[in-house]
Amino acid sequence: MPRPSEHEIKLYFSDFFEVSRSELRRYGAFNISLLSDLPLFIDPFLLFNSRKPEYKTLHKDITDYLRFLKDKSISTALEPGLIRALYRFREVKQNWLGFTVSGNKGRGLGQEFAEALHRNLYRIFGDEEFSKGSHLEKLCLIEPGVGKDSISDFTTNLIKEYLCQYTSTFTKQFISAGLRKRFMVERVHFNYKTETWEARPFILPRFLDDFVLLTPRNMLTKEDTWINREDLFSEFDMLRGAVSNDQLRAQINNYFVKVLPKKASALEKKKAELKTIRRFPELIDTFIKSKEDNGEQAVSISAGRVQSSEQLYLQQFGNLVWLLSQKSAFYRVSGRTYHEARKRVEFLKDVIENKGGHKVFYVNGTPIQRETDVHILYRLTWFATASDVSREVNDGRGPADFKISLGAKDKTLVEFKLACNSQLERNLLRQTTVYQKASDAKQVIKVILYFSQAEYNRVIAILKKLKLEGAEDIVLIDARSDNKPSGSKAA
Numbered sequence: 001m002p003r004p005s006e007h008e009i010k011l012y013f014s015d016f017f018e019v020s021r022s023e024l025r026r027y028g029a030f031n032i033s034l035l036s037d038l039p040l041f042i043d044p045f046l047l048f049n050s051r052k053p054e055y056k057t058l059h060k061d062i063t064d065y066l067r068f069l070k071d072k073s074i075s076t077a078l079e080p081g082l083i084r085a086l087y088r089f090r091e092v093k094q095n096w097l098g099f100t101v102s103g104n105k106g107r108g109l110g111q112e113f114a115e116a117l118h119r120n121l122y123r124i125f126g127d128e129e130f131s132k133g134s135h136l137e138k139l140c141l142i143e144p145g146v147g148k149d150s151i152s153d154f155t156t157n158l159i160k161e162y163l164c165q166y167t168s169t170f171t172k173q174f175i176s177a178g179l180r181k182r183f184m185v186e187r188v189h190f191n192y193k194t195e196t197w198e199a200r201p202f203i204l205p206r207f208l209d210d211f212v213l214l215t216p217r218n219m220l221t222k223e224d225t226w227i228n229r230e231d232l233f234s235e236f237d238m239l240r241g242a243v244s245n246d247q248l249r250a251q252i253n254n255y256f257v258k259v260l261p262k263k264a265s266a267l268e269k270k271k272a273e274l275k276t277i278r279r280f281p282e283l284i285d286t287f288i289k290s291k292e293d294n295g296e297q298a299v300s301i302s303a304g305r306v307q308s309s310e311q312l313y314l315q316q317f318g319n320l321v322w323l324l325s326q327k328s329a330f331y332r333v334s335g336r337t338y339h340e341a342r343k344r345v346e347f348l349k350d351v352i353e354n355k356g357g358h359k360v361f362y363v364n365g366t367p368i369q370r371e372t373d374v375h376i377l378y379r380l381t382w383f384a385t386a387s388d389v390s391r392e393v394n395d396g397r398g399p400a401d402f403k404i405s406l407g408a409k410d411k412t413l414v415e416f417k418l419a420c421n422s423q424l425e426r427n428l429l430r431q432t433t434v435y436q437k438a439s440d441a442k443q444v445i446k447v448i449l450y451f452s453q454a455e456y457n458r459v460i461a462i463l464k465k466l467k468l469e470g471a472e473d474i475v476l477i478d479a480r481s482d483n484k485p486s487g488s489k490a491a
Contacts, residue, residue: 009321011035012314013212017205019174021314027170029214030306031314032096034207036379038313039372040097041152042159042219044136045226046302049295050218054162062158063134065190070121072195085197087114089157089187095213097156097220098149113150116143133292137227141277141284148225160213161188164202167214171203181206221302222309227291232284236273239283242290252280308363316360317377323351337404337412338443345414345447348378349477358479367451367479374416374449375401412443419450425462428474449477 012031014021024031032038047059069086088111091098120142136154140146156163164185171180183204187197204211224230232239240256243249260272277283291298351357360377361367379402402414417424428446450456459476463469 011318011321013214016207017175017179023174028216028218029170030217030220031310033313034096034212036376037096037098038309038376040220040222040306040309041148042155042215043221043225043302044151044155045291045295045298046219046221048133048135049298058159058162062136062155065158066121066134066136068192069117073118073121083114083118087117089154091153092156092160092213094211095156095163095215097215098152113146113154116146135227135288137225138284138288140225140229141227141232144229148228151225157187160185161200163213163215164188164200164204166216167204167212168202170214171205175205179205181211183211185211217306218303220306222305226298227288232277232287233270233273235287235290239286242286243282248280248282252276252283255279312363312368312373313376320351320357320360320377323355323357337406337410338445341404341412341414341445345445345475349475353478356484358481358484361451361479362481369418369420369451371416371418371421374418378402378414378416412445415444415446417446417448419448419455419459424448424459425466428462428466428468443473445473445475447475447477449479451479453480
């Protein structure tokens with residue numbers, strides 16, 4: 001059976017702007033979804049390590065701006081307004097990367113990031129004794145609250161002019177006049193003479209009265225930046241031995257032994273490691289040099305992650321939406337939010353269990369088992385609806401997965417969990433009740449996916465213990481691969 005045309009189902013950039021996926025790939029761009037952010041991000045190390053002169057220039061532009069901030073902070077006390085102007089940036093939502101599930105509106109870089117960067121500039125950018133260059137990622141090694149999202153958001157803002165030019169070139173060549181527009185894009189060029197961010201005009205794809213930005217695939221990665229805090233601690237023992245100066249190495253080892261309690265727990269060992277790293281920043285320099293020396297591995301790993309993401313989010317998720325579209329009623333479900341949400345869960349359950357849709361959860365025969373991927377998949381099943389489908393606001397008690405709203409008085413929460421989740425019992429017992437009170441939603445649907453018989457048995461045991469077996473608002477979805485129909489029935 002032929003697949004519906006891209007005009008019937010539009011999920012990705014190529015669908016909305018009527019360009020072929022192969023053309024995008026030849027250009028080097030990632031084919032983003034315009035329904036939901038995808039959990040990919042720009043890693044500044046890939047710019048630093050690239051052989052492309054324009055990428056190296058981009059990385060130099062980033063470090064030049066940070067050195068400007070460092071010099072500015074040393075020469076004068078920065079007023080709050082100046083910190084907002086120079087340090088704080090909105091998320092570049094137009095690239096549709098990051099992860100917000102519903103749409104593309106993230107939080108951006110707020111005061112906490114600005115203050116962390118400001119107070120650590122002198123430690124991040126100085127006279128690097130061991131490494132080949134300066135790296136913004138140092139900030140996430142020093143500040144535990146600064147993660148890959150902040151690093152990527154900052155990087156994206158500082159290279160936004162390049163992304164606009166990159167997208168504009170593609171737009172003028174491949175996108176029809178009716179689907180593009182001249183936009184004045186704010187804060188894309190920094191004028192060092194006036195010390196202000198300036199706007200520039202670009203011809204860009206137009207979507208919902210906003211522009212869209214493409215990102216080169218070879219800038220992207222998933223999971224974490226190449227220079228990251230987790231690797232720093234996992235390699236701590238190796239780093240102590242890698243310090244070339246005999247005297248310094250002895251001082252580091254002596255200090256670590258002194259601050260490490262006898263019979264230390266894993267947490268106590270990590271605290272001792274952190275004290276040692278802060279006392280001897282040469283360990284960070286040694287770590288970064290090691291990352292630089294293995295830069296080609298970063299390129300290879302990131303390319304693999306991007307390729308697997310394309311397989312999962314473009315091919316497999318797209319295939320599932322196509323399967324759902326074959327059920328003529330699926331994308332026409334409407335009515336009260338509980339009815340609509342419930343019907344979509346039931347349709348999804350049928351496709352996963354009986355129509356081969358379970359394959360979307362497997363890469364090379366192994367189940368992915370990541371709740372974020374399940375969330376993206378469910379958002380794509382709301383391809384056409386009059387309801388507002390959003391991720392619940394985190395009010396301190398934690399966000400629910402989805403809130404489906406149709407007006408102020410009709411709201412339903414949908415909570416997805418994997419059977420392997422260690423907090424499943426606690427969640428079923430009390431968590432969605434907290435969400436319900438916080439959001440004024442009167443109805444909650446809880447969906448649990450399992451990938452093996454053992455996981456199913458665990459879920460049933462928990463439901464029996466909580467006296468919830470057979471509850472109407474709990475839906476189990478069998479995503480096993482060893483009990484599904486084969487051949488044409490699952491095609």
